[in-house]
Amino acid sequence: MTSDLPTTAGALRAAGHVPRGVKAEIRENLLAALREGRNPWPGIVGFDRTVLPQLERALLAGHDVVLLGERGQGKTRLLRTLVGLLDEWTPVIAGAELNEHPLDPITPESKRRARQLGDELPVEWKHRDERFAEKLATPDTSVGDLVGDVDPVKVAQGRSLGDPETIHYGLLPRSHRGIIAVNELPDLAERIQVALLNVMEERDIQIRGYTLRLPLDVLLVATANPEDYTNRGRIITPLKDRFGAEIRTHYPLEIGAEIDLVRQEAGLVAEVGDHLLEVIARFVRHLRESSSIDQRSGVSARFAVAAAETVAASALRRSALIGENPPIARPVDLDSVPEVLRGKLEFEAGEEGREQEVLVHLLRRAIADTARSTFAGINLRPLAELVSDGHPVATGERVHAGDLLAALPELPVLHEVAQRVGAGPKDPVGRIASAVELALESLYLTRQIAKDSDDDRTVYG
Structure with missing residues (x-):
């Protein structure tokens, strides 16, 4: 040189x-x-x-x-x-x-x-x-x-x-x-x-x-x-x-910037769709605005990066357990974030014993906000009626994406939901299942359907 x-x-x-x-x-x-x-x-x-x-x-x-x-x-x-x-x-x-x-x-x-x-x-x-x-x-x-x-x-x-x-x-x-x-x-x-x-x-x-x-x-x-x-x-x-x-300096001011930062910095071992990264970005935003979190310590961008990597790792583990390939993250993988990353946050003194409750509540808010923006203009009522009328849908770390989709008959709304997250008919079933699962979780959070969970299985009905 x-x-x-x-x-x-x-x-x-x-x-x-x-x-x-x-x-x-x-x-x-x-x-x-x-x-x-x-x-x-x-x-x-x-x-x-x-x-x-x-x-x-x-x-x-x-x-x-x-x-x-x-x-x-x-x-x-x-x-x-x-x-x-x-x-x-x-x-x-x-x-x-x-x-x-x-x-x-x-x-x-x-x-x-x-x-x-x-x-x-x-x-x-x-x-x-x-x-x-x-x-x-x-x-x-x-x-x-x-x-x-x-x-x-x-x-x-x-x-x-x-x-x-x-x-x-x-x-x-x-x-x-x-x-x-x-x-x-x-x-x-x-x-x-x-x-x-x-x-x-x-x-x-x-x-x-x-x-x-x-x-x-x-x-x-x-x-x-x-x-x-x-x-x-x-x-x-x-x-x-x-x-x-x-x-x-400051934390990212826009959700899109936070997503770009996570996408740039995270070492993802499985596919994590933009809709799930948006959930993580909104979750971090809610944490930074929460009175339960010690804002003097801040909520590091490393938290968002670690959350995305944890979600990807959860999808990879499911792939190894049930042979779901390629490994693609679904909303059920978000459940691991509060448990794994709770220690990265500093809570206010009055929140002792409520840490998990606070994190789960803010994560559900982030999921609801993301689903609202992602599916804006789509009528999810036919999906809610179908699930309520005897077509329960199971998900979890031991439930294959194909089994999740097989529990639902063909509905035009399912294609609309998949398109909103960039998934097409020829895409891997995991990508489509991730979109459908987000729609189901949205219906649950808006109290249109029920949800029962145990250790490794969740049923919408």
Whole structure:
């Protein structure tokens, strides 16, 4: 990939290469993407009109950025896409400890090598993926981890303690000419946060008693929970002041965006139709609006992804038990979601003992809302009368989709129901059965038919 690129500082200079800061590099690449109509944020869903315009303005202004938002809102995912705004390849001094530009060395050792070798200073090229560093701000993080410390091995080699070259550089200096992302910034101890002040404003570092000035060129981005950031005072005021932009993220504002996000992120082991993903999206929406759920903790997008994967796994298990192929999820598979994922939610203190009841109620609301929007304009009364007049329909994890459909005679309404979820006569029976089962559950929830359930079997009648 880099065989035709300059390999010495002299060749780099002769090629007309001019050093530029990482923020200028990001600005120019972002402007180029916007002018050409390219999407600079691949894989980011639901932020097009809210978060992304704010982030683009911050990057164009050359600001360090902190993203504020509850868990599972895609903050880390968004920060990782910043890598795509860096140049694909960039020159660095071969063998240097930091990513120094061959025409602009900053460490004492690299400056000495540049004087000695001149135009013969060796150059290597780094890919943009190597210029992004990510640090989870755990409470045990030290100043040495972020900034650096004295390297006893170098001292043992005969150098004096006052020699700047005895320093072992931390993560921030090693991110020179790149991006460093700090996740959960409020979890850093306050004395460690102080170490970031000079990096963000004066763009240098201080290590113990050394008089060392390194003009670091980094873009510092961070994530934080707004509860930690604003209420509990766990970020020191000078550090807050040094961030040029504070941007609030959010959960998907539209059902369609939530479905797209789940479809993109979930690893589904069986087919899950859009009507079932809509149920999951509406279920998550109801959870985020419920007074029974602790909204300070939020309901992560990972919950929706895990719910879709659980529904798919339930369909795959049924396929293995009764030989139903291909495995296709049906509404009965939604019953596993409250049981499996209850532990991913934080409930208000007054809801102890009612957790399962709350989840089942909200899931039924989501099913009813989805059926209402999916089957709007279809008269389901003939199906209700048929089931009530002696054609009970059984479903469950040991009931084959073919058996479910065989319990019902041909009715025009069944074809309409199947068409609404995109299923045709030649499609697998599981896809058609999934639509019919949603219609039956809708009739039950609107009290037009009855439903009796035991451990692994449900009968509509």
